[in-house]
Each structure stands twice: as structure tokens, then as C-alpha cells.
Amino acid sequence: MGVPTRMDVWTLGSPGELRRAQKPVPSPGRGEVLVRIEAVAICATDLEIIANGPPALINGRLPFEQDFTPGHEYMGAVAALGPGVDEYAVGDRVAVEIHAGCGQCRRCRSGMYTSCLNYGRNYGDVDKGHRANGFTTDGGFAQYAVNHVNTLVRVPDAMGDEEATLAVTAGTSMYGLTELGGLVAGESVVVIGPGPIGLLAVGVAKALGASPVVLVGTRENRLDIGSRLGADVVLNGREVDAVARIRExxxxxxDYVLDCAGTEASINDAIHMCSRGGRICLAAFPHGRTNVDLEHAVVNNMYLYGIRGEGKSAVRRAMALMAARRFDASLIHTHTFDMDDLPEAIRYARDRVDDAIKVVVRPRH
Incomplete structure (x- = not known):
């Protein structure tokens, strides 16, 4: 496939402003490939970056007015290989992880590359080799992007492009369960918040043998999707006392609680519905400070884990479950737009227009 010299992209102007632009098609360096993007899903973190900036960090500051291209949940085909790459061939279909750590800090060397101590230090004279596409380097709201080979995951031939973009979301859910204890067969898992991560956490937990899997939310249509993804019990938090019901x-x-809502109420519910010695994963970004009942957590010897992204090669493992049809990730894909209509796609995702859950955009080539 021919590679052009320039490409259409979207860049971030002032807060909330996306602009059409053109950029040179990047060249892959050593250990990197050029990905021809075929589909990119919109994540709640993209909405946060576009509106407010964090957790994106460009040149050590907020990403606005810096010709920065957001977007991180994408898939495509390998278009060109950098020096030293023989693990992939041009034309291979791949999905991507977000983070490629620097490989030299103590976090990366212990496998915690999503907690790279050189996060954002990938420019000019201080280039440490760190890359987090859509966060600290240009992302997927474009026709092409460069990725390190360590971030690539093969896409099965039978899997559609839109479904393949969801491997990053499923990988985040997988990473949360990994940090909570890995194999959860026979253990009880509660997921709070039926957003994309929460819904796919239900599918991943069920695929790993958790029992029962309980989903707590307030929107009936999403609770229904949770049931289809494998939840044994769904609870509408507006109609029942979820903490009391789960303890019953x-x-x-x-045993395990994944909070995918990130509110003060949901975090405290997670603490109070968890067993003594149980584990809680905080998988959503809370907005501002929260008042949390840490006394109850400490007295009952609970473990609280915050996760960032999809570490420990979780996307590859989630993709394996998706390829084996252990759960149907495509259930959360609700809308597809042309990349030319990205602002409208963003509106659908942000405002949940037409019950939008996961919105995917596709570049033209």
C-alpha cells in the first residue's frame, strides 16, 4: 500500500475546539511501525482531554494550541516498518495499546510501563523514548500514526474493524482484574458503572470464571447489555440499596469490586459492599477530591488499587478472549461516523445522544 507524504488530521485548539488540519505522515523509527488507521473509538478520556487537558501532557504543559492530535483507541494495518522490525509485515491488521514506556526507568523495568516515570518526557533534548499516543504524542484522530512494536496486538481476520477498536477498552478492564488478583474463577465480582469499561469488565470477569458477577448502574438499557455480556445479577441503584443487596x-x-463510575458515592459504595480482605479497583477518574470512608477500608483490611490504562499486556489478553468469542464486545458499539464528522461524533459520545455508548470514527484513505 502506498504511503502519502501528508495526511488529514484533527488537532486540539483551545479547550473544546477541534480543528481540521494536515500534517506530514510520520516516519517510524527503530522498533516502530507506521499504522494506517482504519477505525478509532472515542473514549471518555478523549472527551476529558479535549475539554480540560489532563491527563494529556505536551511539552510539559496542557495540550491546547500545540498542534496536538488526540485519540488513542484505534486499529488499522501496518503501512511501513522501522529499522529492526521483523515481527510484523506490511498489511498486518493490528490494534494498539496506548503506552510504550521509556524502558529504562524503574517502573518500566518492573513491567509497570503505564506508570512510566518519564511520562511526557518525549520531546527534543529530553527525549526519553516514552510514548503514549493521544496523551503525550500524536494520536489516532488522523489517517496514520506511529506505534512501537511493543504496543501492537494482532487482529483476527474474522474480527471487524469497529470491534477491534474495543480491545483497548476491554484491556483496561482486564488490567483492573489482573491487579486485583488475576484469575478470579469462583470469586464474586461487582462492577459499578455500566459505561464501556464497566460493561466489558463484566464480560472479562465472566470469561475468567468469576461467580457471581454483579453489575450496578442506573440506566436500564445498559444493565440489559450487561446481562447479555454475562452479568449474573444486575441492580438498578435507583431502585434498590445496592450495598445491602450485594451483602445479602x-x-x-x-471479593472484588471495580468502580467504573468514579463518583464519591460509588467509591464509598465499593468500600461498603466489599468483603473483609477484599480488593477494590478504582478504574475511573474522579473529578476533584472525594470524601471516602477510609476507616472502614482500613479496619476491614481492604486493598485499593488505582489503574492507569491497559498495562501488563492486557490488550493482547483481552483480544484473545474476544477472538475466542468468550464475550461479545461489539454489543457496546452503537454508532459509526466518518472522520470528517468527528465533532458530531464527539457530541454523540459526550451527550449520549441516541443512547450512544461507544462511538467509532473511520478515516478516509
Missing amino acids: LTGVGA
């Missing part, structure tokens, strides 16, 4: 179901509280 489990007898002692849940």
Missing part, C-alpha cells in the same frame, strides 16, 4: 447475595461482601 454474597453473605460477607464481594
Whole structure:
């Protein structure tokens, strides 16, 4: 496939402003490939970056007015190989992880590349080799992007492009369960918040053998999708006391709780529905400070884990479950737009127009 010299992209202007632009098609360096982007999903973190900036960090500051291209949940085909790359061939279909750590700090060397201590230090004379596409380097709202080979995951031939973009979301769910204890067969799991990460956490937990899997939310249409993804019990938090019901179901509280809502109420519910010695994953970004009942967590010897992204090669493992049809990730894909209509796609995702859950955009080539 021929590679052009320039490409259409979207860049971030002032807060909330996306602009059409053109940029040179980047060249892959050593250990990198050029990905011809075929589809990119819109994540809640993209909405946060576009509106407010963090967690994006460009040249050590907020990403506005710096010719920065956001977007990170994308898939495509390998268009060109950098020096030293023989693991992939031009034309291979791939999905991507976001983070490629620097490989030299103590976090990266222990496998925690999503917590790279050189996060954002990838410019000019201080280039440490770190890359987080759509966060600290140009992302996927474009026709092409460069990715390190360590971030690539092969896409099965039978899997559609839109579904393949969801591997990053499923990978985040997988990473949360990995940090909570890995194999959860026979353990009880509660997921709070039926957004994309929460819904796919249900599918991943069920695929790993968790029992029962309980989903807590307030929107009936999303609770129904949770049931289709494998939830044994769904609870509408507006209609029942979810904490009391879960303690009734489990007898002692849940072994694992994933909070995918990120509100003060949901974090405290997670603490109070967790069993003594249980584990809680904070998988959403809270907005501002929260008042949390840490006394209850400490007295009951609970473990709280914050996760960032999709570490420990979780996207590859999630993709394996998706390829084996252990759960149907495509259930959360609701809308597809042309990349030319990105602002409208953003509006659908942000405002949940037409019950939008996961919105995908496709570049033209």
C-alpha cells in the first residue's frame, strides 16, 4: 500500500475546539511501525482531554494550541516498518495499546510501563523514548500514526474493524482484574458503572470464571447489555440499596469490586459492599477530591488499587478472549461516523445522544 507524504488530521485548539488540519505522515523509527488507521473509538478520556487537558501532557504543559492530535483507541494495518522490525509485515491488521514506556526507568523495568516515570518526557533534548499516543504524542484522530512494536496486538481476520477498536477498552478492564488478583474463577465480582469499561469488565470477569458477577448502574438499557455480556445479577441503584443487596447475595461482601463510575458515592459504595480482605479497583477518574470512608477500608483490611490504562499486556489478553468469542464486545458499539464528522461524533459520545455508548470514527484513505 502506498504511503502519502501528508495526511488529514484533527488537532486540539483551545479547550473544546477541534480543528481540521494536515500534517506530514510520520516516519517510524527503530522498533516502530507506521499504522494506517482504519477505525478509532472515542473514549471518555478523549472527551476529558479535549475539554480540560489532563491527563494529556505536551511539552510539559496542557495540550491546547500545540498542534496536538488526540485519540488513542484505534486499529488499522501496518503501512511501513522501522529499522529492526521483523515481527510484523506490511498489511498486518493490528490494534494498539496506548503506552510504550521509556524502558529504562524503574517502573518500566518492573513491567509497570503505564506508570512510566518519564511520562511526557518525549520531546527534543529530553527525549526519553516514552510514548503514549493521544496523551503525550500524536494520536489516532488522523489517517496514520506511529506505534512501537511493543504496543501492537494482532487482529483476527474474522474480527471487524469497529470491534477491534474495543480491545483497548476491554484491556483496561482486564488490567483492573489482573491487579486485583488475576484469575478470579469462583470469586464474586461487582462492577459499578455500566459505561464501556464497566460493561466489558463484566464480560472479562465472566470469561475468567468469576461467580457471581454483579453489575450496578442506573440506566436500564445498559444493565440489559450487561446481562447479555454475562452479568449474573444486575441492580438498578435507583431502585434498590445496592450495598445491602450485594451483602445479602454474597453473605460477607464481594471479593472484588471495580468502580467504573468514579463518583464519591460509588467509591464509598465499593468500600461498603466489599468483603473483609477484599480488593477494590478504582478504574475511573474522579473529578476533584472525594470524601471516602477510609476507616472502614482500613479496619476491614481492604486493598485499593488505582489503574492507569491497559498495562501488563492486557490488550493482547483481552483480544484473545474476544477472538475466542468468550464475550461479545461489539454489543457496546452503537454508532459509526466518518472522520470528517468527528465533532458530531464527539457530541454523540459526550451527550449520549441516541443512547450512544461507544462511538467509532473511520478515516478516509
